[in-house]
Amino acid sequence: MTALRPERESDTSYGQQSYGVPGASEDWSGGAYGADPRPGRQPRTPPYSPEAQPYAQGPEARSHAAGPQPYEPRPQTHEQGPQPHEPGPQPFVPEPDPGPYTAAYGAGAGESFLPPVDEETVALRIPDPPPADGEAPGEPIPGSRAASGARQGGPAPGGRAARRKAAKRRHGRHGSAAEAPAPATGREGARAPLSRVEARRQARARKPGAAVVASRAIGEVFITTGVLMLLFVTYQLWWTNVRAHAQAGKEASSLQNDWASGKRNPGVFEPGQGFAILHIPKLDVVVPIAEGTSSKGVLDRGMVGHYAEGALKTAMPGDKTGNFGLAGHRNTHGEPFRYINKLAPGDPIVVETQDEYYVYKMASILPVTSPSNTSVLNPIPTGSGFTKPGRYITLTTCTPEFTSKYRMIVWGKMVEERPRSKGKPDALVS
Incomplete structure (x- = not known):
């Protein structure tokens, strides 16, 4: 091991020794201080002389060195006196690489230096931020001195329990630091994984209770019922009319075609014919x-029905006297009598058969009556205003709309009988 160099043990600059030490005024070759063995060099003047004059050689230099000195020299660990020196150029000896603190704070070679302790003072200072959610109180905050100390291997702040928890977080319970997964960020990632028991308990807690299940079932029943009712109303108010109009139109076309071809003859008709x-x-x-x-x-197919059964049997249009009674829907299934309440006295009502046109004039109306009031179909209808036998027509339907609680009655009196061979009556032409 190389011994310490004299110039590094003193407080002087490189290549010089302290005053008061034997051989201090001599250079490495053993001569006087001002002598320079190298050719062409001028004698050196000590930079610390007050008069900036070179000292005398020989004994004067020694007597001067024995005088009072500004500081006490340190003990030397090497032999005092002249040092052996080979004349000529000297080999360059590199200085040791100073450490991070040696270079920063000016420590000498071979000397170690520790950073100053951050002692508490009365001056203002920025406090460390509080721990985030999910962090233990003793866990070092990233970027703080405690965190840097933990990374450098120093003890974790807090008590023994806190240090043990910090070590488990860094290295895992049984694995090493390399095997430990990277810490997750965010509020959700900071939570520890759940055990099987805890996961099952939370799964059971998330299951809805009996009351919730019952309320959901009742709600679904209500929703289904509402949808079904909406579909039923749509069917009744719209689809039945579409279908009845189609059936009624088809039947009317069939009648006219049969009349034109002579297939049908007046007489007794079958029900529904x-x-x-x-x-x-x-x-x-x-x-x-x-x-x-x-x-x-009859009625649900969009047609008008003739009262021709039992006690409610009425006359035919071709009879010389009597009451021709008809019934029809006011709503749904084609609703042919929906607006008969808008008829006024004198409005024409025409019945077309295979051979004749029978023209009636509206005479009177009974807005509301009981469904059991069959007297409105008598040969001389009760409440119609007619007082003697004649050729009458009676139209019956339900009222109010969309109900069948009561009946509405409209009466008319025949005013014209016109053969088909003479063409349509004026009521149909105009």
Whole structure:
């Protein structure tokens, strides 16, 4: 091991020794201080002389060196006196690489230096930020001195429990630091993984209770019921009309084609068989008349039914006297009588058969009556205003709209009988 160099143990600059030490005024060759063995060099003047004059050689230099000195020299660990020196150029000896603190704070070679301790003072200072959510109170905050100390291997702040928790977070419970997963960031990532028992407990807690299940079932039943009711209303108010109009139109065309070809003859008709066509010009109604008042066989198919059964049997249009009674829907299934309440006295009502046109004039109306009031179908209808036998027509339907609680009655009196060979009556032409 190389011994310490004299010039590094003194407080003087490189290559000089302290005063008061034997051989201090001599250079490395053993001569006087001002002598320079190298050719062409001038004697050196000490930079610390007050007069900036070179000292005398020999004994004067020694006597001067024995005088009072500004500081006490340190003990030397090497032999005092002249040092052996080979004349000529000297080899360059590199200085040792100073450490991070040696270079920063000016420590000499071979000397270690520790950074100053950050002692508490009365001056203002920036406090460390509080721990984030999910961090233990003893966990060092990233960027703080405690965190840097933990990274450099220093003890973790806090007690033994805090240091043990910090070590477990860094290295895992059984693995090393390399095996430990990277810490997750964010509020959710800071939570520890759940155990199986805790996961099952939370899964059971998330399951809805019996009351919630019952309320959901009831709600679904209500929603389903509402949807079904909406579909039913749509069917009744829209689809039944579409289907009834199609069926009624088909029956009317079939009647006219049969009349033109002579296939049908006047006489007794079967229930549900069409035999005439009703025209109400004011309401733009053209609908077939069928035998009977059955809902499925006649009325629901969009046609008007003739009262021809039992005690409610009424006369035919071709009879010389009597009351020709008809029934029809006011709502749904073609609703041919929906607006008969808008008829006024004198409005024409025409019944077209295979051979004749029978023209009636509206006479009176009964807005509301009981469904059991069958006297409105008498040969001389009760409440119609007619007082003697004649050729009458009676139109019956339900009221109010969309209900069947009561009946509305409209009466008319025949004013014209016109053969088809003479063409249509004026009520249909105009």
